[in-house]
Amino acid sequence: MTRAGRVVPVLLALTLPLWLASPYFLHVVIMAGIFGILALSLNLLLGYTGQLSLGHAAFFGIGAYTSALLTLRLEWSFWLALPGAVAASGLAGWLIGRLALKLRGAYFVLVTISFAGVIALVSVNWMDVTNGPLGLPGVPAPALGPWSLRAKSVYYYLVLVAVLLAYLVCRRLVASRIGRAFVALRENEALAESVGVDVTHYLVLAAVVSAAMAGMAGSLYAHYTRFVSPEVFLFSYTVTMVIMVVAGGKGTLAGPLVGALIFTALPEALRAVTSWQWQMLAYGVLLVLLVFFLPRGIVPALAAWRARNAP
Amino acid sequence: MNGLVLGGTYALLGIGLTLIFGLMNVVNFAHGEFYTLGAYAAFATLGLAGTHFVAAVLAAIACGVALGAVCELTLLRPLRAESIDTTMLVMIGVWITMQNGELLLWGGVAKSIPHPFPTAPLVLGPVSIAPLRVFVLVLAAGLIVASYLLIHKTQLGMAMRATFQDRDTAALMGVRIGRIHTATFAFGSGLAAAAGALLGPVFLVYPSMGDLAALKAFSVVILGGLGNLPGATLGGLLLGVAEELGAGYVSSGYRDAVGFVIIILVLLLRPAGLFAKQERIG
Amino acid sequence: MATRWIVLVALVLAAIATTPGPAQSQAPIKIGVIEPLSGPVAASGNYVRMGAEIARDWLNARGGVNGRKIDLVIEDNKSDPKEAASAAEKLIVRDRVPAIMGAWGSSMTLAAMPKLEEYGVPMVVETSSAASITKRGNPWIFRISPPSEMEALGLEQYVDKLGVKRADFLAVNTDWGRGAISAFGDMLKRRGAVVGAAEFMDQAATDMNAQLTKIKGTGGDTLFLTTAVEQITLVMKQAQEQRLARKIITTGGSSSPTQLVKQAGAAAEGSYHIVFFMPWFPEAMPDGKLARMFVDEWSKRGHPFEGLTEGFRGHDGIATLAEAIRVAGKDEPKAIRDALWKVSLVGVNGPIKFEKDGPAGKESGQSKPSIFVVQIKDGKVALPW
16 A cells, blocks of 8 residues: 555544534444444454354453443443453453364354354343343443543544554454464465464464454443443344455455445445435345445455556 | 244255255355245235135245245356355345345235134144144145155256265266256245245244244254255254253243254264264255 | 545545535424334334324424424334434434434333433433333433333222232343333232243244243233234234133233234134223223324324324324424424423323423433223224223
8 A cells, every 4th residue: 555545544534523523423433433343353253264253243242241230330440341341252252262163164153153142142131230131221431530531522532542453453463473374274274284383272362352352342332322232242233244344355454444434334324315214225235236246345356456457 | 742843944944054055155144034035925825815825835935946046146156256255245135135125015014824724723632733833844844855855866956966065076077066056046945935934824924034034044054964954854853842842941031042052062062963974965 | 546545535525524414494393203114123113103204294284383394304223222322313413303202112212312411302202111211310301101110000900800810921021021020010919919920032032832831830810911912913822722721911002902803813812901092992092082083094094003002102202292392482402301391282192291200300201191901802802891
C-alpha cells in the first residue's frame, strides 16, 4: 500500500467524531468497530488456521456477561471488568481448543456450535447468576476518574483503541513464526507436523487469542448498549461474523474490518432506502451477488484488481 | 413413540444434508429453508387446493427437487472451484433470501395444515399415539427406504457413491461430476422438503421454522458421520428419542442441551461419528 | 491508486453525513414505531403495526392532531435487542421523531430504553410485560400493557369461579414466561391453591410431549400456559393426544382464541383465556362503540380476525401518543413526556391513564389496563360467566 493509503484512513478514523455529526452514524460506526474486533478474532481461526468456529457468539456472550456481572454484582470498575471478560473468554477458548484438539473441519464446527448452544442455554436457565431471559439491564458506562465515557464520541475512541489493539495483535501474530505455523497448519497439517510444528499447541493458542479478542468485543458491547440478555448468543451474530470475514476476505488483515464496516452499514442503509418488508430480502440477495462476483472476498479482489492495473 | 416420529423426519433431513456435505463439500445453510419450502408447498396443495396428503408430499418433493436443482446450477456450479467457506457464504445468502421471501409471500402468521386423520389417539397397550403421527412415521420410513434403493440399486446411485469415494477416479471412469452434483443437491433438497411436508401438519408452518430443523439436521449428520447414510438414519432416530427421554429426566429448560452434550461427547469419543466404520457412502 | 479509492470513500461518507434529515416545520407529526416485523414473532409485530396504521388513518381522517397529519415511521427490530437499540437510535436521530411506540418483547424494550434516556424521547410500551421495565427509573417510559403481576391480580377475582386448587405451569423460557409463572404462582398461593410443576419450553420448540408427561404426573386440576399462540396450539394438540385432562388457562392476552379454535380444533375446547380485548363481544368492552368500529375497520381492511387481540395494542399506543401531542400542543419530546402524565382517554382496551411507578423522582408511567377472561365453548369464543 502507498504511504497515503495508510495515512489517510488513520487520519479519517482519528478525526471521525469531528466531521461525522450525526450520533446515529457514530452509533453505526461504533457497532462496526465492535463487530470489526469480532471479525478479526474469527479470522484468526478461520482465515489463518483454517478452522471455522460457528460458536463464536459464545465467546462474545461470555465476555459481555462476565463484564456486566463483574460491574453489576461485584461493582468492579470497567477497567478491571474488561480484562476479566477477556480472561474468561480466553479460558473458554482454551477449553474449546483442548477439547477440539483432535477435531478438524466440519467436526470442529459442530463442537463450537454445540458449545455455544450449551452456553446459551446456561445463560437462559441459570437464573441466580444471569437473571435468565430477563437479562441484565443497567450495565454502567465506563468512567475514567470523574469523567464518564458514556458520550458516543468518547466511546468511539475507546472502541477505536480496542480495534487498533486487536489489529496489531493479529498483525504481530500473523507476521511471526506463530503465524507461519498457523498457515502451515491450514495448508497441510501432516506436512507441518512432520517438520516439527507442534500442531496442538498452535491450535490452542489460536483459539485462546481469538476467544479473548471476542471477549473484549463482548465487554465493549455490554458497556455500550448497557443491557445484556441471552440474545447475545444468537446464532445470527455468529453468522454475521462469518459473513464479514468471508465477504471481506478471509486470511487478510484488512478484510474483516472492511467486511465489518460494510455489513454493519448495509442493514442501516437498507433501512433508509427501502421499507422493512424488503430489507432482509435485499440483504440476502446482495450477499449472494457479492459472493457470486467476488468469491474470494472484497479485499483480495481489490488487491488482484490493483495488481492487474499496476503500471 | 413420539421420539420415533420426530427421529424419522430428523433422519430425512440428515440424509439429505449428509449427502450434500459428504459428496459436494458444501455446508448447506439453506437446508432448513428447503424444509420450510416443503411445508409451504404442502400447505398450498393440501390446505388450499385440498389434494390428498400423499399427493401433497409428492408436490413438496417436486418443489424441493426443482428449486434445489436451480440453486445448484446457478450458484454452486460456477463456484465449485472456490473454497468451502465461499460456498457456505453463498448458502447463507440463499438462506436469508429464502426465509425473507417466504415471509413476504405468506406473511409471518403461522399456518396450520388441515389433515384428514382423526385427532383421538390410538392406544396400543401403554403407548398412545395420534393416527397422523403413525402415518408420518410410515411415510418417513418409506422415503428412507426409497433413498437407500436409489443409492444402492440405481446407476445414478452407483455414480454418486463412486464420486464420493474418489472424485477424480470417478471422473476418469466417465462419471459426469457436474450432473452428479446437481442430482445430489436436488435429491437432498427434495428429502428436506418431504420432511417439511410431513411435519407441517403435525406442527405449524411459519417462515422461520427451518432454523431449528437445520440445526437438528447438522447434529444428525455429525452423529452419523459425514456422508454416512445408515449413520444419518440411526443418528436421526437416536436424537429424536434422546430428546424425548432426556426431557423426562432433566429440567425442561435444559432439554435442548441434551442434543448438544451428546454431540460433544460423541465427537470427543468417536470423532468420525457414532456409526462410522470407514468413510464411504451407503 | 489506493489513495484515489480512499478519497472516493471519504467523499461518499461525507456526503451521507452532511445530508440533512427531512425538514420538519409544518410537515406531518412523526411517530416512531419499533416492532418485530420479521423473525420468529413477526406475526404479532405485524398485527400491532396494522392496529397502529388504523389509529393513524382515523386521526388523519379527523384532520390530524393540532391541524397536522400523523405520519408513522415504522422500523423492524427483527426480534433482536441490538436491532431494537439501533432502530431507536435511527428513529430519534435520523427521522427526528418526538415520540416512539414499541418494542413488543421486553428484552427489545429494555435494550431501547437507554437510548430514550440519552436523547430524552418518550416511548409508549404497548406489549412488554416484564415488571422491571417501569421499575428501572427511566422517566421516558409509559406502559399501557399490564405487567404479569397486574394480570395475575386481574385474574384473582375469578380464581374461585374457575375452581383452581392445584395448578401447574408451562411457559416459554423467556422473561415473559418466567415473569408470568412467578406472578401467577404468588397470586395462587395467596389464594390458598397449591402450585405444582413449573415447566419451560424453548421459544422455537415444537414438541412439548416430555413436559406434558411430567405435568400429567402431578395430578393437578389446572394448567397455566404462557407462550405465543403457535406454541399454545401445539401444546393443546399434544395435551389432547396425551389425554391430559386439565383446565387450561392461557395468560398474556395475545393468545387469540379464534386462531386456537381454527388450528387446535377440539383440543382447545373448554380452555380459558385471559385477554385484553374481546373482539367477539365489542359491546362488552368499556367503550363499546369504539371497539365495534375497530373490529369493523379491521375486517374491512382484510386483516385476519385472530390478529385483533394483538392489533388493538397498536391502536391504543398511537391514540395515547396522539392525545399527548394534542395536550402538549407541539411535537417536542419533553412536552409530550409531560403531557403523557396528563392524558386520560379511553382506548379499545379501556381507560388509559398513567400512574407513577418506580424509584421516586424518576418514575415511569404505568396505566392500569382492563383484563377479561373468555372461554372456548362448542367451538366458539364465549363469556364464561
